[in-house]
């Protein structure tokens with residue numbers, strides 16, 4: 001467990017949002033997968049800028065590289081080439097331990113498939129990032145309970161993840177990503193399994209957290225309501241990002 005709170009040992013840390021620099025500046029990112037001897041270039045010399053507090057939606061067909069890009073932006077996957085600069089610091093220069101510490105403090109990540117620990121309760125799953133960061137158990141518990149209430153799971157705190165429905169698991173995964181009040185939430189289809197009422201609740205919550213604490217948001221979504229709420233919409237064409245205007249790619253290249 002990491003009890004070390006020195007602010008500068010991992011480059012950018014939590015709540016770096018006031019530096020005046022872009023929150024994320026990705027330069028010339030590329031990612032190629034090798035499969036059965038064939039190379040598939042999914043991300044190809046892609047550049048991307050996200051300002052502090054900005055909200056952006058990544059939309060588009062299955063297989064175009066949305067999750068791949070999100071994993072790279074979330075530092076869960078390293079690109080083959082390129083720079084990933086958070087608030088002025090190239091996080092790809094950090095070693096794996098430093099990178100994990102940075103990620104845990106600054107980034108909330110919601111996976112397309114939730115990756116909860118099935119034998120642990122909703123509350124325990126949600127407390128986990130705070131405990132890993134050295135937060136006292138009582139505080140971690142209070143923070144986890146508060147965010148679980150906000151995603152509508154007040155009545156499910158003690159249920160093991162394996163005993164929750166798909167949509168409930170999705171909301172626990174979201175609570176776990178939000179409990180540390182990250183600078184940025186990267187979310188892969190966060191309302192993909194939810195009914196209209198719960199989707200609306202989560203959309204409202206994301207926009208409130210953006211307003212209240214300036215949390216930036218990059219969300220992969222097929223949900224038109226959520227796509228309409230974010231400030232910019234983009235898609236991936238031939239491995240690069242293209243800004244969308246009324247659902248269509250605009251002619252000029254994406255701002256980098």
Ligand SMILES: Nc1ncnc2c1ncn2[C@@H]1O[C@H](COP(=O)(O)OP(=O)(O)OP(=O)(O)O)[C@@H](O)[C@H]1O
Pocket residue numbers: 033034035040042060061062063064065066067068069112
């Ligand atoms: N580990 C891997 N090895 C080989 N190919 C991969 C790997 N991960 C992804 N790919 C390929 O990269 C492409 C992009 O995958 P990705 O998961 O990023 O798509 P996506 O846009 O998120 O799709 P979806 O909307 O279905 O979730 C796909 O063609 C996929 O087969």
Ligand SMILES: [Mg+2]
Pocket residue numbers: 066067068112188
């Ligand atoms: Mg995907």
